[in-house]
Amino acid sequence: DAKTTQPTSMDCAEGRAANLPCNHSTISGNEYVYWYRQIHSQGPQYIIHGLKNNETNEMASLIITEDRKSSTLILPHATLRDTAVYYCIVKRSQGNLIFGKGTKLSVKP
């Protein structure tokens, strides 16, 4: 599975959009981009995933560049409850999740 690179930490003002970047320059054609988040001491929570096209659900939007070498997770109106570690994971449709260190997002009032 391809490796991902994420910033260690980010801050975001409450109510503003949080844009979390992820680089995955070695992604293969059959690999998907998944995003999970983990709020302190809880189990990771699935957010969204995509292959080529941009995706949106009730939690977030996922923007994948045309060459698929990077992506951005967008939380449109961040709240204090969105403070968490966000993991970008690239993997084939089956197979285990390989978690990196993720991005620690702090949403501030």
Added chain:
Amino acid sequence: KAGVTQTPRYLIKTRGQQVTLSCSPISGHRSVSWYQQTPGQGLQFLFEYFSETQRNKGNFPGRFSGRQFSNSRSEMNVSTLELGDSALYLCASSSTGTSGTYEQYFGPGTRLTVT
């Protein structure tokens, strides 16, 4: 739908003992994966079971084992506990979607402390 449940939520054991953790997946999910999370190593994959068969395995010693029952419930066992086994053990369940992708849904975890 009820989420993934794990029991017990907290456990304290002594070095050398063994422990069994339980996971009940979301109804209809046939795949159960186990992960270990420690401050030093982060989240690491232990193994995955699908239809009672181990389908995938991480790089952990043989002291870590698991099994899955016909109702998809899973247990993991750690024998001869070491201090370094203190961790949050997470279980995740999933089902294969029609597109071939599948999202994993995690339980709250079992916090194991080895003294």
